[in-house]
Amino acid sequence: MIPNDPAARARALDDADELAPFRAEFCCPQTAAGDDVVYLTGNSLGLMPRGVRASVDAELEAWARLGVEGHFAATGAAFSSPKTPGPLPGPQEPWFSYHALFRERGARLVGARPGEVVAMGTLTTNLHLLMVGFYRPTAQRFKIVIEGGAFPSDRFLVQSQARFHGFDHAEAVIEIAPRPGEDLLRTEDIEALLEREKDSIAVMLLSGVNYYTGQLFEMGRLTRFARARGIVVGWDLAHAAGNVPLSLHDDEVDFAAWCTYKYLNSGPGGVAMAFVHERHARAFEAPRFCGWWSAKPSTRFQKGELQLEEGADGWQLSNAPVLSMASLHASLDVFARAGLDRLREKSLRLTGFLEELVDSVPGVEVITPRDPAHRGAQLSLRGRSMDVEKLQTLLHERGVCVDFRRPDVLRAAPAPLYCRFVDVVRFVDILRECAA
Numbered sequence: 001m002i003p004n005d006p007a008a009r010a011r012a013l014d015d016a017d018e019l020a021p022f023r024a025e026f027c028c029p030q031t032a033a034g035d036d037v038v039y040l041t042g043n044s045l046g047l048m049p050r051g052v053r054a055s056v057d058a059e060l061e062a063w064a065r066l067g068v069e070g071h072f073a074a075t076g077a078a079f080s081s082p083k084t085p086g087p088l089p090g091p092q093e094p095w096f097s098y099h100a101l102f103r104e105r106g107a108r109l110v111g112a113r114p115g116e117v118v119a120m121g122t123l124t125t126n127l128h129l130l131m132v133g134f135y136r137p138t139a140q141r142f143k144i145v146i147e148g149g150a151f152p153s154d155r156f157l158v159q160s161q162a163r164f165h166g167f168d169h170a171e172a173v174i175e176i177a178p179r180p181g182e183d184l185l186r187t188e189d190i191e192a193l194l195e196r197e198k199d200s201i202a203v204m205l206l207s208g209v210n211y212y213t214g215q216l217f218e219m220g221r222l223t224r225f226a227r228a229r230g231i232v233v234g235w236d237l238a239h240a241a242g243n244v245p246l247s248l249h250d251d252e253v254d255f256a257a258w259c260t261y262k263y264l265n266s267g268p269g270g271v272a273m274a275f276v277h278e279r280h281a282r283a284f285e286a287p288r289f290c291g292w293w294s295a296k297p298s299t300r301f302q303k304g305e306l307q308l309e310e311g312a313d314g315w316q317l318s319n320a321p322v323l324s325m326a327s328l329h330a331s332l333d334v335f336a337r338a339g340l341d342r343l344r345e346k347s348l349r350l351t352g353f354l355e356e357l358v359d360s361v362p363g364v365e366v367i368t369p370r371d372p373a374h375r376g377a378q379l380s381l382r383g384r385s386m387d388v389e390k391l392q393t394l395l396h397e398r399g400v401c402v403d404f405r406r407p408d409v410l411r412a413a414p415a416p417l418y419c420r421f422v423d424v425v426r427f428v429d430i431l432r433e434c435a436a
């Protein structure tokens with residue numbers, strides 16, 4: 001029997017939650033009084049998995065003991081110091097091929113095949129690199145479609161890409177706006193625009209989940225619709241990866257990129273990932289910015305012609321940022337054990353519970369889609385006739401970490417790996433008090 005009282009219900013739900021033990025694998029910030037903060041900003045920076053220290057430390061130790069040899073030597077190599085005998089804790093993979101640690105697991109996260117995903121760079125950098133190959137404007141077909149209210153970095157990215165190719169970005173970049181008085185984009189409106197402008201659009205680059213509203217776009221449907229009109233399709237999955245199920249391969253997405261420090265908990269500025277569909281694996285004739293890591297591994301040090309590596313690996317430029325990858329390695333280990341299916345299932349219940357409770361708070365309105373199939377963990381809450389920035393400050397003072405996005409929205413994302421149902425109750429209780 002589930003009781004009616006939210007706090008009792010939350011306790012019962014937490015008790016029955018098979019993912020509950022994972023919370024103990026994360027470091028939670030503390031209030032001045034020494035309590036766990038109610039952390040609802042895992043959509044911005046995920047909490048630190050405890051396993052990260054050991055994973056990063058293993059690489060530091062390998063660096064300390066092996067120096068440059070760590071590039072090729074795995075566990076327990078050449079210069080193992082007699083003062084500290086025993087096998088080295090790392091490297092967990094020779095640094096030369098460290099990115100290979102993420103081939104399988106990175107692909108599984110987004111519904112891709114192993115050769116389609118690579119860990120490299122940062123999100124915005126990766127999108128630029130991919131646009132070099134995938135944005136091939138002609139005088140006729142040169143426009144880039146993004147969603148109105150896209151993340152600033154994505155707007156600056158596509159504007160600068162258009163200018164780089166000699167276009168006026170005001171003409172080249174189409175930002176699809178919601179209907180007047182609405183916050184969300186309707187799939188049919190996006191399709192109508194693609195149909196209308198089908199001969200002038202080169203690339204559609206939307207975010208999988210919009211950072212402001214929390215709307216999860218109908219990625220498969222939109223990808224198919226756009227591609228059927230000759231439009232190249234890319235997705236920014238910053239707020240989608242590790243949050244919602246994805247099927248990039250089957251959806252036939254052309255390219256995608258995402259950061260790993262949001263739902264994927266790799267730490268600030270953590271290494272990002274990129275996806276290139278298998279059908280482009282050998283598109284060597286298309287323009288591309290290259291470095292030694294774009295080359296087949298056996299030819300990286302050669303002085304002859306560049307021999308591009310196949311698949312997503314061939315889009316790399318530089319050797320792996322090992323310390324940042326070591327952190328991601330530990331965090332993906334948690335994901336592998338928790339399982340994306342179970343996480344999504346809990347996430348739906350956790351966010352649904354949040355929605356139910358928030359709906360009873362006067363003056364606060366959920367702008368995120370009501371249909372759980374069209375959102376991830378995050379709910380965006382609009383404060384009606386109140387100072388929402390002030391509200392966020394009050395919440396912080398009371399030990400609740402949510403963020404404020406101008407002009408009037410609070411974003412609250414209960415990440416299912418470490419957020420509990422009781423956290424949701426505590427947040428809404430405090431929200432009710434502060435909003436009043």
Ligand SMILES: *Cc1c(COP(=O)(O)O)cnc(C)c1O
Nearest residue numbers: 122123124151153207211238259
């Ligand atoms: C978080 C986020 C970014 C951040 O880009 P970085 O290159 O990692 O700094 C970009 N785009 C979107 C949509 C985001 O949500």
